Amino acid sequence: MKYSDVDVAVIGSGPAGMAAAIKAKEEGAEHVLILERQEQLGGLLHQCVHNGFGLLYFGQDLTGPEYAHRFVEKVRDLGIEVLLETMVIRISGDRKLTAANSREGTIFLRPKSIVLAMGCRERSRGQLSIPGTRPAGIFTAGTAQRLVNVEGFIPGRKVVILGSGDIGMIMARRLTLEGVEVKAVVEILPYIGGLIRNEVQCLYDFHIPILLEHTVIQIHGEQRVKAVTIAKVDKNKRPVDGTEQNIECDTLLLSVGLIPENELSRMAGVDLDPLAGGPVVDERRETSIPGIFAGGNVVHVHDLVDDVSWEAEIAGAWAAKLAQKGDLGKKGKIILRPGRNIRSIVPQTISGQNDVTLYIRIKEMEEKVQLRIGAIYNQAFRVVKPSEIIKVNLLQKELNSLRGKTTELIAECEPFDLPA
Amino acid sequence: MGQMETEVLIIGGGVLGAVVARELSRYKVDVILVEKEADFGWGSTKTNMCIVCQGADTLEFRPEYHRSKLVWDSMPLTEPLCQEIDVPFKRVGELALIRNNEELSKFQKLKSRAEKIGIGSHKFLDQETLRQMEPHVTRQAIGALYDPNIAIVDPVRLTIALVENAGQNGVKVMRETEVLGISQKVNEFEVETNRGPIKCRFIVNAAGTSVDRIARLVNSDDFVLYPIRGYVGIFDKNLGGLIEHEIHMRPDAPGQMNIITPSVHGNLFFGTTMQPARRGDYSTTRRIAQIGLQNVRKIIPDLSEKDIINSFAGFLMFRNWEVGWHECVVQASLKVPRFISICIGYPGVSAAPATAREVTELLRREGLRLETNPGFSPFRKAPPVFNKLSEEEQMELVTKDPGYGHVVCRCETVTEGEIVEALRHGATTLDGIKFRTRAGMGRCQGGFCTPRVVKILARELGIPEEKITKKGRESRILLYKTKELLGAEL
Structure with missing residues (x-):
């Protein structure tokens, strides 16, 4: 395939990107191309070795890699083009797309339509402005998940988890199974941040202490994390004096929220919705720029992977229609x-x-x-x-x-x- | 390890130690530079606000102070220096906001004084002009004092470049080398380090927050310094276009400062509160962070906490407690011959070029022979920065080295090629890679690239991943392999 002939280019190959590409192909787009920055298709699914994927979409309880594999096979069967280890570094408002990889250097494309499927990333320590020192041993839960499940390393043996997002709870269980002592899951809100099934299966079933309405107010240790100070918070989420306690640990994991990843969307100039965190879209998942669509966690953070794939399919289908017809008619009013x-x-x-x-x-x-x-x-x-x-x-x-x-x-x- | 010997030993690889090393490399002098951390510029240099050729702030410096002279003398030297060693330098200009007539008359006095000293390029702007130049600035500002000379740099990159250039010209550089003791002989010093003793005739003590401690090792305690802690926050690159100038507002409370500036890499830095604190305690507190945000919102009311991607504390060593009115230390010891201490306190980067010249002169007066080094080259080339190159240049680079096509840090678009190059230039840690390439400095703060950079470090250094540290010493990142702990418990 010549890059000049691309009908639909999909950026990202997680549960959104692959679903969008497959749908676009099925809807008749001839040249569908997936651009993926990692070594393999699947995005973050590879590090999600736990089950619970596909209950709705496939009616089966799959692990992340299994869920990915179903889509990977279909991508292959349908003859969808794939560029791996390829990072999209620029998109312009007129759908010019620049990518880079080690084989070809910089690649230029101007597809008829683009589907943004870059997913989301985790909120970091810096964004929370957690006071204290800056030692090694502070990770987002997702980074820790990659380290344990893909790279084969355990960050530390005494862990405190701040935030009760799904990845945090899943990592509490995963690390416990690795012989790590998970000292506490600390949540600032009066209730758990993730799904009930994770609360039960990952925390209760493993007797992991949960501290609701608490937060980490200080990190200790010059070189490596030595301890964290936690405190109870009041209704306004402010720490209450006199409730401080020190927990000795060598690792702090953060599971404090996900943010849709929209660097490229911003570069292209699509309108973003500060509330959902992603591009403003209509029911076709078309952004404010005609020909640029978006689906999955790049639009808003979903609870379930099944919804991510379904939403991206909408984007893929309409992207294919646009590539064939050149016009989708009037926008949503x-x-x-x-x-x-x-x-x-x-x-x-x-x-x-x-x-x-x-x-x-x-x-x-x-x-x-x-x-x-x-x-x-x-x-x-x-x-x-x-x-x-x-x-x-x-x-x-x-x-x-x-x-x-x-x-x-x-x-x-x-x-x-x-x-x- | 055999006995090491040199004429001049520089203690401290911050911007001052580095600039002195580079200045001395113009001469046929044996120089060793020792740095206790795993990389250069990790002390006060790292926490500098990036601003050079300081404006309204330094106008207030007393002319009779030595520090003032070093800062003013450095103004014309910094840009050519940055060009020679190929580090970013950007003249952004400063707007010192004026909120009332009292501030106006204060600035009028400062301006005429600056003109007398001969550093004046300032002019007054009315509210409308100010608004045109910086539409997001507070409505409370009735005007501003504009100084087009103010520039920004990346202090750590500057330091690394100076060390590299010094190294090219013959200076020997040793990292993770901590001075433990100094014994004095009549004509030389024997400096005890964790890497063995180093004999030398001259010592340049540029040990930053430890400068007074090092001086005490040779009984040269003829100055006293007080550690003052400052707080700096960083805003996301999204806001990079929000302001174009460094903007300064007179603080409303003592012990505070109020500055926001673009960085050469496109973020916004804001600085606030300077308070006495326990030396070495780099921790930040919630209260200081809140004051910081409040203060910076006085300048730009639109700024939001959620755009802060990181914050940190840094130390300045002052000769008295009163913030703003301290004097620097750039002197040969009053007691011990051939021992020179340097500590600017603030603004160290701005004063660096003139300080280096002065230290060289002090060394000469103390008896160091300065013969021109015929092999000296003032030029040093920076490693390529992929996302700053044109598309053609990117293409060419990837053809030569495919590693440049592999983007490892998505937020800052840093490629594997750049990381490997930083390793070749001496980075050995995660933070070393971060400061040299910016991998991990973006809005996800290393969430994506940390495992990948660790892998590259391990591969290139030929050591297991568990040995890779964040910043040397005991800061290992990955403590165990999977299943290792299970083995231990069963």
Whole structure:
């Protein structure tokens, strides 16, 4: 394949990138190219050796590498082109794409459409501004996961984990199984940040101490981490004087949130949604720049890999259509706005001409509420949590009633008296 | 190890030790430079705010102070130096904000004084001009004193480049070499280090935060220094275009400073609070971080905590407690011959070039013979920086060395080729790679590249990955292999 002939270029080959590329190919795009910076397809799935992948998508309980493998086979069978160890270093607003690898040096492409599928990265210590010294032994949970599961190293033998995100909890279990003493999982919120199944299977089942409403307020040790000081926090997440305690440890893992990785999106100049963290997209997952699509954790951080792949398939399908037709018709006109206790909604705009699934992220845990979207949807919940995304399906016929009448839909989560 | 011998021993591989080493390499003099850390510039140099040819701040320096002269004399020397040794130098200019008439009259006095001294290129800007130059600056500023001369550098890169150039010209450089004791003979010193004794005739003590301790080893305690700790924060590159100038605001409380500046690499640095602290305690505190953010928001109200990617503390050694009004130490010992101590305190990088000349002169007066080194070359070439090259140059580089096509640090686009090159230039640690190439300095702070850089380090140094350290000594990164702990317990 000549690079000048690429119809759809997909950046990244994790659960989003591969799904998007496969879908694009299946929808008739001739030349589909995946650009992947690592040595193999699969993105972060390779280091996720635990199970729980594909329960929805395949109806089977798979490990990360198994989940990846299903897609890798399909990529191969369909004849999708792949460039490994290739880093995309620039995208311009007119879809010019520059990549680099060791074999060819710099590569220039101008695909008919691009799917952004770069995934997300972890929040670091510096961003949390955790006070203290700067020794070795501080890792994000995902880096530790790679070290243990791919590289074959254990960062240390006495570990404190700050944050109860899913990767943190999974690493608590993984390290315990390696003979490491996980001294505590410390969470600033009054509830666990990740999925309930991980809370049960990774923490409770392994008797790992959980300290809710606590945080790390100081890191000790000049050369290597020697200890951390933790403290209870008040309602405003401020440490309470007199509740400090020292925990001796040689390693601190951070599992304090994921951030969609949008360096390239920013470079291309697509509009970003500060609430979701990724590009503003319509229900086709097209960004503000025609021909540039996005899917998976680059758009917003999902709870489940299955949703990542499904969302990216939407992007792949429409990217293929655009590459073939050259035009997708009018953009979505209806803007979705987060109202009370809603952090973010994806997609941010819809046309009202297609069925659509909305991904709604709650701001704070709340009991007895109803979720309302304009006048066309409401549902009661006993409890809503930020750790569990709410998926709402809106049918085209419901949306039809809005056409021409409204340009804005507000999603709100409001108190609601549930019958006992 | 056999007895090492040299004419001049420089203790300390920060910017001052390095600049002196490079200056001495112009002459036929045997020089050894010892640094106790695994790489150069890891003390006060590393925590410098990157600003050189200091502006409004240094205007306030007392003209009769030695430090003032060194800073002012260095102003015309820094840019040519950076060009010779191929390190970034960018004249960004400074805006010293004026919020009221009191500040205006203060700056008017400073400006006319600067003109008298002959360092004045300052001019006053009204609010509108200021707003045009820096649209995000606080509305409280009614104008600014503009100094187009102020520039920014990368102090660690500058230091490394100086050491490399000195090395090319014959200076012997030893890292992870700590001075443990000094015994004095009539005509020479015998310096005890963890790598064996070094005999020398002259000592240049540029030991940064340890400069007074080293002086005491030879009973030359004729100055007293107080450690003052400063706090620096770094904003994400996203905000790189937010301001173009270094912006300074007079602090509202004593012991604080209030500066924000672009860095040569595209981040924003802000500096705040300078307080006495226990020496060697580089820890940061929540309170200081909060004050820092509050202060910098007084200059640019839009800045948000969530864009801070890192923060750190650094030490300045001052001759008195009063921040801003200290004097430096650049002197031959009053008691011990052939022993010279240097410590600028602040602003060390700005004062470096003139300090090197002065130390050379002091050494001459102490009896060092200075004959021109005919082999001296002032030029040193920086290793290639992939993401600064044109597409054609990138292509050419990858063809020559495929490692340059393999991007290891995604945030800063650092390639394997650059990392291997930094290793060849002497980096042996994760932090060494970081300061030399910027791998791990981006917004993910090494989350992605750490395992990869560790792997490259192990491969190139030919040692197991568990032996790789963050910054030398006891700072190993990976303590065990998988299954190792299970074996131990069963």
